[in-house]
Amino acid sequence: AQRVTQPEKLLSVFKGAPVELKCNYSYSGSPELFWYVQYSRQRLQLLLRHISRESIKGFTADLNKGETSFHLKKPFAQEEDSAMYYCALNTPPTDKLIFGTGTRLQVFP
Amino acid sequence: ETGVTQTPRHLVMGMTNKKSLKCEQHLGHNAMYWYKQSAKKPLELMFVYSLEERVENNSVPSRFSPECPNSSHLFLHLHTLQPEDSALYLCASTPSRGYGYTFGSGTRLTVV
Numbered sequence: 764a765q766r767v768t769q770p771e772k773l774l775s776v777f778k779g780a781p782v783e784l785k786c787n788y789s790y791s792g793s794p795e796l797f798w799y800v801q802y803s804r805q806r807l808q809l810l811l812r813h814i815s816r817e818s819i820k821g822f823t824a825d826l827n828k829g830e831t832s833f834h835l836k837k838p839f840a841q842e843e844d845s846a847m848y849y850c851a852l853n854t855p856p857t858d859k860l861i862f863g864t865g866t867r868l869q870v871f872p
Numbered sequence: 873e874t875g876v877t878q879t880p881r882h883l884v885m886g887m888t889n890k891k892s893l894k895c896e897q898h899l900g901h902n903a904m905y906w907y908k909q910s911a912k913k914p915l916e917l918m919f920v921y922s923l924e925e926r927v928e929n930n931s932v933p934s935r936f937s938p939e940c941p942n943s944s945h946l947f948l949h950l951h952t953l954q955p956e957d958s959a960l961y962l963c964a965s966t967p968s969r970g971y972g973y974t975f976g977s978g979t980r981l982t983v984v
Binding site: 767795797799806807808809812814849853855856858859860861862863864865 | 903905912913914915917920922928962966968969970971972973974975976977978
């Protein structure tokens, strides 16, 4: 069965520290992976997708098919990065996202 | 408000009531979705509509009834709900596969 696992419910770091939010998926085919972010009192919004191989707000994520992972990384965390982060999996040819339970990132000054 | 708009923002209803949630997008997207977000659980996909045709019903109880009259509007009709149906109901849309979703702000539903 398709599944997304985010093992950490809460990740706390100090400003300027590196951040890695873990995401593992279960799917035997070629997945499409996404990271979504939800800032306080805001709607869920797309942060980045693996097919575009982009860096958004300093965040990057690399798809590792061998480890079935799509960890989100940022070298220097900022206070404004504090939010809830969700990893999501799309399994072609369907177009329905399966979400992980989310990780709350807290960045302290 | 641009993007995906959901109304109402908050809804309290009794178990015998009938109510409807509304979702609207004018982004020209082809697919629309209903998700349920409960505390301490991942977002659960409920329904998928592609080009106004329902393509997915994810084992959702019949007390939830979706309707997609056109490509811009999506409804979720509710009747005889249970207290455990209390949750945040999110609507999303996408132009096509691989682009990611645009989410609405959600409707916070409380069933009393």
